Amino acid sequence: MEERLSAVLSPYRGRQDALIPILQKVQEELGYLPDDAMLEIAKTTGLPESRVYAVASFYAQFRFTPRGKHTIMVCRGTACHVRGAEKILEETERTLGIVEGETTEDKQYTLETVACIGCCALAPCIMIDEDVEAKLTPKMVPEILNRRDEA
Amino acid sequence: MNFADIQQQARQEWDALQHGEWPVVAIGTATCGRSAGALAVVKAFEKELAEKDVKASVVEVGCIGPCYAEPLVNITKPGKATVAYKNVTAQMVSEIVDSYLQGDDPLPQYTLGTFGDGKIKGIPRILDTPSFKPQERRVFRNCGVIDPTNINHYIANEGYLGLSKALQMTQQEVVEEMKKSGLRGRGGGGFPAGRKWEAGLNAKSDQKYVVCNADEGDPGAFMDRAVIEGDPHSVLEGMIIAGYTIGADTGYIYVRAEYPLAIRRLERAIKQAHEKGFLGKNILGTDFCFDIKIFPGAGAFVCGESTALTLSIEGKRGMPRVAPRPRTTEKGLHDKPTLLNNVKTFSSAPMIITRGAEWFASIGTEKSTGTAIFALTGKVNNCGLIEVPMGITLREIIYDIGGGIADGGKFKAVQTGGPSGGCLPESLLDTPIDYDSLGAAGSIMGSGGMVVMDESTCMVDVARYFLDFTEIESCGQCVPCRLGTKQLLDILKDICAGKGKKQDIDLMIELSHSIHGGSVCGLGQTAANPVLTTIRYFRDEFEAHINDKRCPAKVCKSLISFRILEDKCKGCTLCAKSCPVSAISGEKKQVHVIDQRLCVQCGVCMEKCPKKFSAVECVSPKIPVKEPMEVVA
Known part of the structure; x- marks a missing residue:
């Protein structure tokens, strides 16, 4: 990790x-912001570690725990x-056996919600990594996840 | 190369595509098109055309507008009107190639309509349909028309003409033209753009900045993304004109990191603008130098506020500066004069300079000129991005353009302005769309989200939903906002949970006014709008929740129950098998029963019950839970 970080x-x-x-580049490289990396960022920039943490914790994009291989983001925009959207989230939680913010035991999926992914006309939708699954019904959720697992 | 030569070269390329011998297949591949499968359609066309040896130019374009019909494909055969195909799938592509590109049958059943001159039998002209007739595409002038990755397409369509004209005007003349146009800030605030530009020009400093706010944080709004993805150069050109006008040499675009395609499009556009001499040193042979940098925002709704946004670019927490604060045009980014406008405001500037302020102000209302863009979504038939003259009514937008309420539902409310806006009822549907009328009704124009709600939407739940959002997004520095939104949210959660108290409505109104008066920035000052407007127009729903423990829309889980109708249940067992908490019992071909003590109101049974039976019913207030009867000895 040290080499990639430097x-x-x-x-x-x-x-x-x-x-x-x-912070964005480090997270892109490591997948999240581990403690060691936060310390290293503080040293590199000359900022106190508290300032680095203050900024990182302010913005929704940054996370301090590792994620699963795939990230599922359930959109909670107004149109969704x-x-x-609430029913889609519940069905996804039931299918994966985890709740929002958690990662499955096999480290395959992390489940999150997002304020809006801007596909409002195709609501409700979820985003699996970079793919958007649109116009969902709760019934479709297990089908989509099964199809992905088989692929 | 001077501008005339650049223009001529661009026009040649554009004309060769538009008026050449080959048909043009334009496919909308903005983010919404992609999520509906547009990239597979592109591949299918390329494959079909190659295999069948059909000559045609395939072009990827930006958002065409009617998202409900995505993926959209526009086919123009030489000398004919453009045929727009809706909901195109990879399977349909082969048929379209065979019938229309190789033959002469345009397959009217697959089309949305035609654009441009000429009529095609059996297909309506799109601009004559109720959905498009009231629209006027100005900011969206190039979206869905040009290839956004090709700067020549933009130049051939009046692109960078505004810049070339502006550079021959004095800075004051540009300001005057902007002021005369009446353009108001399209981010939602509605501050006159010309006056802001004038303040930027008059600010004295050795260093000034131009910043474009593309942080589009409102849930339910995506027009800024569509403009950037479909016509990135219009935003750059507006920023360059602004830079010249106020005397800035650097511009920043603060764009959401969640918009990867928009960022890629901007990066490419900036590179191309450099190559043509529209960015960089001595732009178009003048002394003016200007460059634009992209700053991917890390996700904080409050950064839509100008002082928070500039602090964020400086690498700090995006917390709005405390009042009294200088205007951003005096002390903004790095404490230097900064002109900050929204994507659509910048995108409007080039056409104001090219076509003149009078042309711009020729539509709209006296105090709100030009067009408004909305992301029309929710329970409406035709969802999508629309651009309409200011002054059009909500009714026209929802019923003509939107095609009415989806699934035969009944209109209940329309929400504009996102978390800072409000919900308006049926009685206000004839309100004209402009900054002042919407404000008077208790909502705001906002950045353009317009979410339509029907009888199945609970207004108390909607208020709770927005407060949930603002409570999380409050930056935390003002107590009234940080704690006030939390208290409002707690009261709303209680009401939804059936624990509402009689005095809650008055308490929320009082609290809302305190939050409004005591917060330093727009987020706090408007945070209570969704609560105040829902109480103002839908008070009966709040009272039903509080007094009767009833949710009229049957949304709030603590106030509803599901039950199986004895006369309709055929005992198919589907509901029992799918119930996640095993609350349903019953033998095959026997009437099933839900145990209310176990039921978690997830509604899966109702969804699984075959439509032909429709044996599951949702009721509110709750069915009282019967305690097991005592066995009498």
Whole structure:
């Protein structure tokens, strides 16, 4: 991890203004922001560790725990909400046997919700990694997950 | 190369595509098209055309607008009107190629309509249909028409003409033109853009910035994404004109990291603009130098507020500056004068300069000129992005353009302005759309989300939903916002859970006013709008929840029960098998029964029960749970 981290951080020595892009790049490389990386970012930028944590914890994009191989994001936008997003979330939780924010035991799926993915006209929808599954009914959720597991 | 040469070269390329010998197949591949399967359609066309040796140009374009009909494919044969195909699947592609590209049958059953000159038998002209007739595509002028990755397509369609004209005007002249146009900030606030540009010009500093807010955080709004994905150069051009006008040399686009395609499109557009000399040093041979950088936002709704957004670019927590604060045009990014506008505001600037302020102000209302863009979604038949002249009524939008309420439902409310806006009832459907009328009704124009709700939507639940959002997104520095939204949310949760108290409505109104008055930024000041408007227009629903423990829309779980109708149940056992908590009992071909003590109101039984039986019913208030009878000895 150390090598990958220093490769990402090397262009940013002393660049306190670039804290957010740095956090984004590190998370992209490591999948999340482990404690060691947070410390390393503080050293590289010259910022106190508390400042790095303050900024990272402020924004929704950053996470401090590793994720499963795939991320399922259930959209909770207004259009999805009025078209039954709550039921989609419940069905996904039931199918995977985890609740929002958790990762399955086999580390395959992490389940999250998102404020809006901007596919409101195709509500309700979920995003599995970069793919959007649109116009869902609760019935379709296990079918989609089974189809992915088989593929 | 001077601008005339650049333009001529671009026009040649565009004309060769548009008026060449080959038919043009334009496929909408913005994010919504992609989620409906547009990329598979592109592949299918390429494969079919190659295998059948049919000559045609396949072009990927941005959002065409009617998302409900995605994936959309527009086919233009030389000399004929454009035929728009709706809900195209990879399977349909082979048929379309055979019938229309190789033959002459346009397959009217697959079409949405035609665009452009000429009539095609059996297919209506799209602009004559009720859904399109009231629309006026100005900001969306190029979306779905040009290939957004090809700068020549943009230039051939009046692109960068505004910049070339602006560079021949004085900075003050550009300001005057912007002021005369009456353009108001399209991010939702509605501050006159010309006045903001003037303040930017008048600010004295050795360094100024232009910032484009593409953080589009409202759940239910996606038009900024569509503009960037479908016409990125229009945003760049607007920013460059703004940079020239106020005397800035650097621009930032603050764009949501959740919009990867939009970011890729911007990166490519910036590179192309550099190559043509629209960005960089000595733009179009003048002394003016300007560059644009992309800043992917890390996800915080409050960063839509200008002071929070600039702090975020500086690498800090996006917490709005405390009042009294200087205007961003005086002290913004790095404490330097900063002109901050929304995507659509910048995208409007080039056409104001090219076509003139009078042309721009020729539609709309006196105080709100031009067009408004909405993401029309929710329980409406034709969901999608629409652009309409300001002043059109909500009724026209929902019933003409939107095609009425989906699934034969009955209209209940329309929500505009996202978490800062409000829900308006049927009696206000004739309200014209403009900044002032919507404000007077208790809502706001906002950035353009418009969510239609029907009888199956619970208004108390909607208020709870929005407060859930603002409570999480509150940055936490003002007590009235941080704790006030939490208290409002707790009261709303109680009401939804059947624990509402008589005094709750008055308490929420009082609390809402305190939050409004005591918060420093727009997020807090408007956070209570969804609560206040739902109480104002749907008070009876709050009272039903509190007094009768009844949810009229049958949404709030603590106030509903499911039961199986004895006369309809055929004992197919589907419900019992799918019940996650095994609350349903009954033998095959016998009437089934739900044990109310075990039921968690998930509604799976109702969904699984075959339509022809429809034996599961949802009722509110709850069915009282019977305790097991005592056995009398």
